[in-house]
Amino acid sequence: MSAVPRRTLAVALLAAACVVASVVPPIESSSVRLDVQTHHLAHAVIIALGLALGLVIASARPVREERPAWLLVAIVSPLMAMLLMIPATYDFTESHPLLHALDHLVFAALSLLTAYAGEQYLRGVGWAAAVALEMMAVGAAFGYGIILTR
Amino acid sequence: MDFNQMVLVVFLVGSVLIVAAMIGVAATTRGAPQPQSQVQPRGYALRARWFWALGAATALALLISLPFVPYPSNAEMAGAQHVKVTAQQYGFALPATIPAQTPIIFDVTALDVNHGFGIYGPDNRLIGQVQAMPEYVNHLPFTFSKAGHYTVRCLEYCGVGHAYMQGAFEVK
Amino acid sequence: MSEPALRNDAAASRVMWIYMLTGVAIFALMALLGLTMRMEQAKWIPLDPTMFYAIMTLHGAGMITAMALCGMGGLWYLMNRERALSTLVAYWAYALVVAGVVAVLLSVFPGKFGAGWTFLYPLPFIGAAWPSWATGLFLLGIALVNVGWIVWCTQMFGCVVATYGGIRGALAWDLVFHPKRFAASGRHAPPPQAFAALVAAVDGLLAGAAGMLVGIALIVHWLSPSIPLDPLWAKNLTFFFGHTFANLTIYMAIALVYVGLPRYANREWHTSQVLAVAWWGTLLFVALAYFHHLYMDFVQPRPVQYIGEVVSYLAAFPPAVVTVFGGALLIFRSQLRWTMGSMFMFAGMVGWIVGGFGAVIDATIDINSTLHNTLWVPAHFHTYLLEGVVLFVLGWIFHQLEERSAAQSSLLMRWLVALGIFGGGAIFLLAFYVGGADGVPRRYATQPPPGPEISAWASVGIIILLIGFVVCLMEAVRLARLRRAATP
Numbered sequence: 001m002s003a004v005p006r007r008t009l010a011v012a013l014l015a016a017a018c019v020v021a022s023v024v025p026p027i028e029s030s031s032v033r034l035d036v037q038t039h040h041l042a043h044a045v046i047i048a049l050g051l052a053l054g055l056v057i058a059s060a061r062p063v064r065e066e067r068p069a070w071l072l073v074a075i076v077s078p079l080m081a082m083l084l085m086i087p088a089t090y091d092f093t094e095s096h097p098l099l100h101a102l103d104h105l106v107f108a109a110l111s112l113l114t115a116y117a118g119e120q121y122l123r124g125v126g127w128a129a130a131v132a133l134e135m136m137a138v139g140a141a142f143g144y145g146i147i148l149t150r
Numbered sequence: 151m152d153f154n155q156m157v158l159v160v161f162l163v164g165s166v167l168i169v170a171a172m173i174g175v176a177a178t179t180r181g182a183p184q185p186q187s188q189v190q191p192r193g194y195a196l197r198a199r200w201f202w203a204l205g206a207a208t209a210l211a212l213l214i215s216l217p218f219v220p221y222p223s224n225a226e227m228a229g230a231q232h233v234k235v236t237a238q239q240y241g242f243a244l245p246a247t248i249p250a251q252t253p254i255i256f257d258v259t260a261l262d263v264n265h266g267f268g269i270y271g272p273d274n275r276l277i278g279q280v281q282a283m284p285e286y287v288n289h290l291p292f293t294f295s296k297a298g299h300y301t302v303r304c305l306e307y308c309g310v311g312h313a314y315m316q317g318a319f320e321v322k
Numbered sequence: 323m324s325e326p327a328l329r330n331d332a333a334a335s336r337v338m339w340i341y342m343l344t345g346v347a348i349f350a351l352m353a354l355l356g357l358t359m360r361m362e363q364a365k366w367i368p369l370d371p372t373m374f375y376a377i378m379t380l381h382g383a384g385m386i387t388a389m390a391l392c393g394m395g396g397l398w399y400l401m402n403r404e405r406a407l408s409t410l411v412a413y414w415a416y417a418l419v420v421a422g423v424v425a426v427l428l429s430v431f432p433g434k435f436g437a438g439w440t441f442l443y444p445l446p447f448i449g450a451a452w453p454s455w456a457t458g459l460f461l462l463g464i465a466l467v468n469v470g471w472i473v474w475c476t477q478m479f480g481c482v483v484a485t486y487g488g489i490r491g492a493l494a495w496d497l498v499f500h501p502k503r504f505a506a507s508g509r510h511a512p513p514p515q516a517f518a519a520l521v522a523a524v525d526g527l528l529a530g531a532a533g534m535l536v537g538i539a540l541i542v543h544w545l546s547p548s549i550p551l552d553p554l555w556a557k558n559l560t561f562f563f564g565h566t567f568a569n570l571t572i573y574m575a576i577a578l579v580y581v582g583l584p585r586y587a588n589r590e591w592h593t594s595q596v597l598a599v600a601w602w603g604t605l606l607f608v609a610l611a612y613f614h615h616l617y618m619d620f621v622q623p624r625p626v627q628y629i630g631e632v633v634s635y636l637a638a639f640p641p642a643v644v645t646v647f648g649g650a651l652l653i654f655r656s657q658l659r660w661t662m663g664s665m666f667m668f669a670g671m672v673g674w675i676v677g678g679f680g681a682v683i684d685a686t687i688d689i690n691s692t693l694h695n696t697l698w699v700p701a702h703f704h705t706y707l708l709e710g711v712v713l714f715v716l717g718w719i720f721h722q723l724e725e726r727s728a729a730q731s732s733l734l735m736r737w738l739v740a741l742g743i744f745g746g747g748a749i750f751l752l753a754f755y756v757g758g759a760d761g762v763p764r765r766y767a768t769q770p771p772p773g774p775e776i777s778a779w780a781s782v783g784i785i786i787l788l789i790g791f792v793v794c795l796m797e798a799v800r801l802a803r804l805r806r807a808a809t810p
Contacts, residue, residue, distance in 0.1 A: 064484065066407070066408045066411065066477075066480065068408050068410050068411050068414075071411060071414075071473065071476060071477070072414075074476070075469065075472060075473060075476070079469070079534070079538075082534065082535065082538050083538060083542075086542055086546075086549070087549055088542075088546050088548065088549050118476075121476075121480065122480035122483075122484055123480075123483070123484060124479070124480060124483035124484065124488065124489075125476055125479060125480045125483075128476065128479050128523075128524075128527055129476070131527075132472075132527055132528070132530070132531040133531075135528070135531050135532075135535075136531050136532075136534060136535040139531075139532070139535050139559070140535060140539070142552070142555050143539075143551055143552030143554070143555020143556060143559075144535070144539045144549075144551060144552075144555075145549050145550060145551070146550070146552060147285050147550050147551075147552045147553075148552050148554075148555070149285050149286055149552075153689075153692065154692050154693065154758075154759040154760070154761065155759055157683060157689060157693070157759060158755060158756065158758075158759035160683070161679065161680055161683055161755065162755075164679050165676045165679060165680075168672065168675050168676055168679065169672055169676070171650075172650065172668070172671070172672045172675075175650045175653060175654055176653065176668060178653075178654050178655045179653060179655070179656055179657065179658040179660070181655060182655070183655055183656060183657045184655040186589045186590065186652075186656070189651065189654055189655055189656075190651065193647075193651035193654065197596075197643060197644075197647055197651075200643060200647065201639075201643045204638075204639065204642060204643060205639075208635050208636070208638075208639075211635065211686070212631065212632060212635060215631070215686045215687065215688050215689070216628065216631065216687070218687075218688035219627065219628075219687045219688060220620075220687070220688065220691050221620055221624060221627070222620075239448070239449045262444070262448045262449060263442070263444055263445040263448050263449065264442050264445065264553065264557070266618070266694075266695055268695075268761075268763070270761065274761075274770070274771075275760075275761055276692045276696065276761030277692065278691050278692065279618055279691060279692070279694060279695070280618055280620055281618045281619045281620075283553055283554065283557075283619065283621070284444065284553050285552070285553055285554075286553065286554060286619075286621045287621070288618075288619065288620040288621055289620060290620065303763060303770070304763075305618075305694065305695040305696075305763055306442075306695060307375075307438045307440070307442075307445075307765040308445065308449075309375075309436075309437075309445060309448075309449045309450070309451070310371045310372050310375055310436065310451045310767075311371075312375075312765060312766065312767075313371070313763075313766035313767050313768045313769070314768070
């Protein structure tokens with residue numbers, strides 16, 4: 001298999017995984033109430049898939065000179081993603097499956113954009129942006145909207 | 151001389167040595183110059199020795215200091231008398247007397263913001279501390295050998311009344 | 323001795339000067355606030371506690387930002403010689419940081435926000451002596467500074483990765499593990515300052531992400547107080563962000579010495595295997611050392627407490643064995659020209675090591691039991707910021723002025739400045755160390771004895787120090803004027 005179809009395949013698989021992970025759980029298990037920590041971690045999984053997708057898409061055309069406008073997108077997208085992860089909205093979204101699924105798709109899209117825009121600014125930067133966003137998403141599960149008293 | 155004063159002396163002596171060594175190096179620029187190619191091999195040989203010496207000193211310092219951590223073991227937790235301390239802007243709730251020569255565990259928490267529970271001995275020297283935190287309980291083990299009046303001061307910035315946040319207990 | 327790099331055009335110089343002069347201006351203002359606090363503690367002047375703590379908050383947040391701005395501008399300028407960087411991105415980062423500084427300033431004057439730069443959850447929200455809008459504005463200000471910092475780190479990361487062949491090249495991996503193949507390939511290792519850029523970028527992005535997470539959580543809590551935050555989680559993130567950001571200012575500023583000092587000594591400071599490995603260590607240690615801020619949080623997992631002590635000790639190795647030792651070796655029996663620039667750079671290395679020694683002592687868990695949150699803490703970090711980072715920056719500024727004006731300062735001028743800055747500094751710092759050893763708590767508007775007496779000595783020290791800085795500033799202006807005259 002040559003490199004191009006392999007990338008296409010990866011894009012298709014990751015995109016499918018992204019959509020499934022975003023849409024299926026809210027609709028299939030709309031009666032299930034997740035605790036805040038699990039909910040955060042579920043978002044972190046969707047974000048990881050979105051980031052991977054963005055990196056794979058961007059790998060088609062490595063950018064070797066700075067393109068500043070993309071940097072703005074790479075900085076604003078993860079900020080938006082984190083701002084959207086408001087624990088207070090979790091109860092509400094869990095009782096509105098379609099809205100919940102849409103919420104997840106926005107996370108996926110913003111993650112994709114984070115990684116893709118980073119790579120479009122300058123090769124390698126998308127990876128750094130991806131690591132930073134994923135760290136924030138996972139980190140949120142250990143104290144944002146939740147108290148883990150030892 | 152108490153422990154902290156000894157620490158200060160060690161620091162001051164060390165600092166004077168560092169400054170003296172560096173001034174010594176600076177003074178060589180007044181002497182006959184040597185090319186870098188001549189200075190460098192000798193410097194690198196010295197650096198290797200300095201690395202090992204510093205490494206040995208560091209290893210020794212870690213070996214000596216790490217066993218003395220103030221954290222309680224499970225045995226200490228079980229065998230000690232527990233004393234509850236609650237910090238709140240701007241004061242401490244704790245018993246008025248604490249027995250001497252008895253292993254104590256201070257169970258320290260806070261009701262509002264982060265505070266510090268710093269114990270000052272009868273001679274007004276800081277002898278131990280732990281953070282007082284909302285939602286968490288920190289366990290500070292302590293055995294008082296000397297009877298007398300002990301002062302507690304807040305050691306984590308907690309707001310405008312921070313400097314006046316005090317408590318006290320008698321060790322009998 | 324001309325500029326070896328031809329890429330640094332006027333536009334790049336302008337970026338550097340704008341960053342550095344803004345940093346120095348903020349530093350000067352914050353120094354005056356520092357003096358105000360010490361004089362209040364000495365009972366020379368009265369100050370309302372609310373005002374004292376508001377000033378303390380601004381002083382802490384402002385000083386670190388000032389140091390960071392100087393380091394960012396300086397390192398940007400040095401890396402721009404390696405690879406042409408977008409000045410637009412540099413100005414975005416600058417504008418964001420300055421916007422953040424303005425927001426923080428307004429939250430303190432007139433907002434009187436006073437939860438400390440540490441803004442430890444939930445202090446910004448509970449028992450506050452300031453209005454709620456001041457809390458929001460302060461948090462927004464810190465977030466803006468952080469976003470500016472992230473923009474800068476991202477540009478630096480892209481720069482080193484693109485210039486030296488990925489992370490592997492930027493780390494000089496092949497130089498260390500396959501030196502023969504590396505030499506045969508004809509490739510060049512990144513210069514020493516590129517390691518500073520790599521470490522600042524990578525650790526800076528990690529810290530920036532942590533700061534952004536806790537910042538967003540705090541801002542959301544401010545908007546919607548029913549969302550709880552875990553206080554221990556918030557404390558970990560806050561110190562990871564704050565410690566790392568502050569610590570990196572040193573590693574950014576040392577890059578200026580890597581480039582400046584060799585020019586005075588007429589020798590070379592090149593990348594060796596040892597230098598590369600030392601920076602790998604720094605990359606790791608800077609990211610893990612913050613645990614030493616939480617020794618007195620006994621609920622922290624026990625292993626991270628031990629990691630904190632071991633890593634804090636190890637963090638001393640790269641500067642003590644490689645960078646400062648290398649700096650000393652660089653000037654040993656050289657024909658170093660002693661000017662203001664070289665004097666500052668050299669003295670800064672001394673301050674870094676002395677402050678580092680004080681830090682290592684405090685990073686010992688057992689000793690921390692009686693030094694944590696005493697004046698020992700400001701003692702050690704004032705040593706390597708004031709007599710380290712600030713001197714590296716001043717050294718670089720004078721280096722630039724001396725090179726372009728082709729003029730120097732007189733011996734008398736150098737002695738005057740040295741007496742003021744090092745002599746006054748020593749008095750000022752010694753007061754902190756003595757107070758710390760005496761158990762005087764930090765962040766007290768009203769100190770128990772012997773605090774006030776010690777504060778009086780500290781105030782005298784700062785005044786002498788500030789006189790030194792004023793003389794230094796006048797000399798800088800004189801050289802700058804000469805520079806202008808020499809430029810056609």
